[in-house]
Amino acid sequence: MTFLDLIENRYSVRAYKPDPVEKEKLEYVLEAARLAPTAANRQPFQLLIIETAGRKQELVRIYGRPFFTQAPLVICSCAIRSQAWTRKQDNANFGHVDATIAMDHLILAAAEQGLGTCWIAAFDPVATKEVLGLPGVEPVVLTTLGYPADARGTKNRKPLSELVRYGHW
DSSP states (O other): OOHHHHHHHOOBOOOBOSOOOOHHHHHHHHHHHHTSOOGGGOOOEEEEEEEOTTOHHHHTTTOOOHHHHHSSEEEEEEEOGGGSOBOTTTOOBOHHHHHHHHHHHHHHHHHHTTOEEEEEOOSOHHHHHHHHTOOSOEEEEEEEEEOBSSOOOOOOOOOGGGTOOSSOO
16 A cells, blocks of 8 residues: 555544554554654654543543544643754754654554554543643644544545645745
């Protein structure tokens, strides 16, 4: 399978089998996140792995959709702004970007391993910090992780002509 085939076939899973994720596959996707590029190679992120079994009541505070706690695992990518590279010209901190890139690598590696994920940005950040006990780090994005129990639907993407410009705006 080519990389573009992998991307084309990956989809946001919204139903999961109860099967656990094997330790080897979890470590594989975590390694993909570790190898992700970050600004100045600072790696200002932490990944928090949450087992959902027995935690449904508290986890629904973070994100209330049923599939969120149906997946055996949830992963939260957190930015550590104090460790991130900051661009001098405009003081832009790249912690969120770096945490996002790491999650993207993790999600693509999961698809390669036959695992399903769902990129979740519509979570409650205050509840996330409380439920997960986050110590001054910022939750950026979450994903479910497990074996899909649904099928990929149609993907709608804009054509390149609407997304790419050459040379100038």
